[in-house]
Amino acid sequence: MPLPHFLALIIAVILAAGATLWFAxxxxxxxxxxxxxxxxxxxxxxxxxxxx
Structure with missing residues (x-):
């Protein structure tokens, strides 16, 4: 997996976790x-x- 795709995946996971906490x-x-x-x-x- 190329580095930009890996970093984008990490950012997506962090944003999803933040959105989950905010909505909860x-x-x-x-x-x-x-x-x-x-x-x-x-x-x-x-x-x-x-x-x-």
Whole structure:
């Protein structure tokens, strides 16, 4: 992957995370609840991933 594409991918991920935090705070969702939901989602994705 060329460096400009890699840097653009990093920027996109950082902007998406910032937008998620902003929308959650704007909606009144407590950040610990958001973190718990993200942790549960990450665990679910990990369990669904096929690891050999």
């Amino acid at each position: 705070a704007h909606a009144g969702l407590p950040l610990p609840l958001l973190g718990l939901g993200l942790l549960a989602g990450a665990g679910l994705v990990r369990l669904m991933a096929r690891v050999e």
